[in-house]
Amino acid sequence: MNITSAKYKSRSEYDADGKVTSTSNDAIIATIDGKDYGVPLDPANTEYIEIMRQVAAGTLTIEDAD
Amino acid sequence: MALSTIGTNQIASEAVTVPKVTDQVLSSRNFIINGDFQVWQRATAATAGANNTINTTDRWGWLLSNDGAVTSEQSTDTPTGTGYSFLAKCTTADTSIAAAQYASIFQNIEAQNLQPLGYGTSSAKSITLSFFVKSNKTGTYTVAIYKSGNTGYIIPNEYTISSANTWEKKTITITPTAGSTSFITASAGALLNTNALGFQVAFGLAFGSNFHGTNNTWSSNASHYSTSNQVNWMDSTSNNFYLSQVQLEVGDTATPFEHENYGTTLAKCQRYFQKISGGSDRFVYAGKGQGSTTVDATIPLTVSLRASPTMNAVNSRAFNDAGLTTSSSTTPTVNNYSDNDTHLAINCGGFSGLTNNEVNTWGLSSNQLNISAEL
Numbered sequence: 001m002n003i004t005s006a007k008y009k010s011r012s013e014y015d016a017d018g019k020v021t022s023t024s025n026d027a028i029i030a031t032i033d034g035k036d037y038g039v040p041l042d043p044a045n046t047e048y049i050e051i052m053r054q055v056a057a058g059t060l061t062i063e064d065a066d
Numbered sequence: 067m068a069l070s071t072i073g074t075n076q077i078a079s080e081a082v083t084v085p086k087v088t089d090q091v092l093s094s095r096n097f098i099i100n101g102d103f104q105v106w107q108r109a110t111a112a113t114a115g116a117n118n119t120i121n122t123t124d125r126w127g128w129l130l131s132n133d134g135a136v137t138s139e140q141s142t143d144t145p146t147g148t149g150y151s152f153l154a155k156c157t158t159a160d161t162s163i164a165a166a167q168y169a170s171i172f173q174n175i176e177a178q179n180l181q182p183l184g185y186g187t188s189s190a191k192s193i194t195l196s197f198f199v200k201s202n203k204t205g206t207y208t209v210a211i212y213k214s215g216n217t218g219y220i221i222p223n224e225y226t227i228s229s230a231n232t233w234e235k236k237t238i239t240i241t242p243t244a245g246s247t248s249f250i251t252a253s254a255g256a257l258l259n260t261n262a263l264g265f266q267v268a269f270g271l272a273f274g275s276n277f278h279g280t281n282n283t284w285s286s287n288a289s290h291y292s293t294s295n296q297v298n299w300m301d302s303t304s305n306n307f308y309l310s311q312v313q314l315e316v317g318d319t320a321t322p323f324e325h326e327n328y329g330t331t332l333a334k335c336q337r338y339f340q341k342i343s344g345g346s347d348r349f350v351y352a353g354k355g356q357g358s359t360t361v362d363a364t365i366p367l368t369v370s371l372r373a374s375p376t377m378n379a380v381n382s383r384a385f386n387d388a389g390l391t392t393s394s395s396t397t398p399t400v401n402n403y404s405d406n407d408t409h410l411a412i413n414c415g416g417f418s419g420l421t422n423n424e425v426n427t428w429g430l431s432s433n434q435l436n437i438s439a440e441l
Binding site: 001002009011012014018020026027029033035036037038039040042044045046047048 | 115116117118119260261262356357358360372373374375376377378379397398399400401403413415421422423439440441
């Protein structure tokens with residue numbers, strides 16, 4: 001698979017008043033073979049394994065979440 | 067002797083052999099899923115894309131890196147007893163395969179399904195691969211089995227397509243000590259007992275010299291997918307390659323192909339890939355607002371997935387009982403999935419006007435949602 005970009009996606013939790021109580025990364029949005037995919041942070045997920053392999057090899061960088 | 071008097075004591079144990087047992091018993095012996103190519107959830111024909119991708123029949127994909135191009139499609143040209151076969155066509159030739167180039171059709175097998183093999187022990191068992199094959203291009207081909215795990219080993223095996231355009235059945239038995247090796251019977255030969263990759267079965271169509279090992283010999287060089295005798299099937303746009311009734315089983319005997327009903331094979335495939343057809347809010351799922359721009363929703367699964375899945379970008383809509391309709395083109399992601407769950411919790415952003423924790427429904431307005439947990 002050809003992964004050309006990767007960016008973390010964050011998820012916020014809210015209190016009863018709708019105020020943000022915490023925010024953390026919960027997925028990666030990656031462009032794979034020219035299309036966007038949501039990739040879970042699961043070490044058993046094939047795309048996640050490949051993303052992290054490329055990160056370790058220094059050929060891919062995961063951008064911070066917005 | 068009356069039939070009612072025939073019991074175990076009247077049948078010599080050596081009189082009952084595997085060839086005498088029909089394929090109506092000893093079920094679930096095929097480690098290959100969709101070996102008769104009955105299930106095609108993604109498409110019935112497509113040009114092969116990037117390396118290591120599956121884009122037509124379920125569970126089967128391409129290992130590709132060469133200067134040519136190939137397609138795969140569903141074919142009704144089959145050996146007796148099968149509805150479909152897998153047909154590969156070379157659509158752009160590569161007459162000179164470079165050392166690092168290759169073309170191969172593969173299936174990955176989950177490690178925990180392979181535990182009966184006893185790999186990593188002195189009691190490791192032989193395996194037998196059988197299949198029907200047909201091609202206009204005769205000659206020597208190879209099929210490799212890569213064993214994943216803490217240490218990867220691989221064994222290439224040659225077979226010959228003798229007659230052009232004729233279905234031929236091939237049987238290859240692989241012992242754990244093939245080539246007088248001890249990789250598989252040593253502890254490093256063990257397979258993981260997890261949902262990770264166990265075997266990769268790879269039918270070679272072309273392999274450059276970087277991938278050449280020794281026929282029927284286990285190797286610690288995980289690149290040894292083939293041998294120097296492998297034909298270059300990529301050398302002409304006239305070339306085709308049909309595959310059918312692929313079976314990998316324990317032991318040194320190829321039993322008859324294990325036919326399954328369609329629903330059984332489909333369910334096995336859906337552990338790795340499920341799809342939801344989109345379009346005009348055909349399916350909507352219960353959810354709630356998570357903040358003002360994202361929705362948490364729950365999708366029921368047909369079977370539990372192998373792992374938390376990857377999902378493609380889709381166009382979707384959210385609705386609430388106050389008449390709110392809001393659209394998004396943001397890629398959904400998994401919010402929560404654990405082993406053996408029967409539902410998938412997803413999160414999708416890109417909406418507006420939502421209220422935190424307010425009930426919403428979420429569904430596809432167009433596109434097809436592909437839920438992939440492939441190995």
